[in-house]
Amino acid sequence: MQQRITLTVNGADRHLTIDPETPLLYALRNDLGLSSPRQGCSQEQCGACRVIMDGEAIYACTTKVKEANNRRITTVEGVSIDGALHPVQQAILDENAAQCGYCLSGIINRAVLLLEKNPSPDRSDIQTAFKDHLCRCGAHNRIIRAIQNAAREMHHD
Ligand code: FES
Ligand code: FES
Incomplete structure (x- = not known):
């Protein structure tokens, strides 16, 4: 049975009539x-x-x-600030931390949240925050450097 669902996605209300058991991932991607x-x-x-x-x-x-x-959802499409890349996104580009990029959406969202809660994370804070994120390309070290660089960049502003 279908249900009417409202998601506030990247600041905009989106209405769906959908099987309520559908994974959110499919609703975001497919619908x-x-x-x-x-x-x-x-x-x-x-x-x-x-x-x-x-x-x-x-x-x-x-x-x-x-x-x-009725919850607020942010995806990578919504993390930019005033149309500019978020410092985490820019730092990943600058550090050349993206290899295939498959893992990066989840990592960027997690990093944005981490820096909101902890503006100056050390290496072990970052490792703890990312213990549930896999990067099959082995780009972890560059990703951690990029997040540290983004933290410094945001700290200076
Ligand atoms: S696809 Fe959700 S944790 Fe792997
Ligand atoms: S860059 Fe390929 S999985 Fe992380």
């Missing part, structure tokens, strides 16, 4: 056309699907769309 949340394991093991819901990083693969009803 709302947002390609940044990625499907990896579908088992909360890789972090590729992570988006921000009401200020928490959640797994869009295992969250049902009904659980997101």
Whole structure:
């Protein structure tokens, strides 16, 4: 049975008539056309699907769309600031931290949240925050450097 669901995605209300058991990931990708949340394991093991819901990083693969009803969702499409790349995105580009890029949407969302809560994370803070994120390309060290660079950049402003 279909249900009417309202998601506030990147600041805009989006209405769906959808099977409420649908994974949020499918609703975002297939119904709302947002390609940044990625499907990896579908088992909360890789972090590729992570988006921000009401200020928490959640797994869009295992969250049902009904659980997101009337909640605020941020995807990578919504993290830019006044049309400019978020400092985390810029730092990843500058550090050449993207290899295939498959893991990066989840990592960018997690990093944006981390820097909101902890503006000056040290290496172990970052490692702890990313313990549930896999990068199959092994770009972890460059990603950690990029997040540290983004923190410094944001700190100076
Ligand atoms: S696809 Fe959700 S954690 Fe891997
Ligand atoms: S850059 Fe390829 S999985 Fe991380």
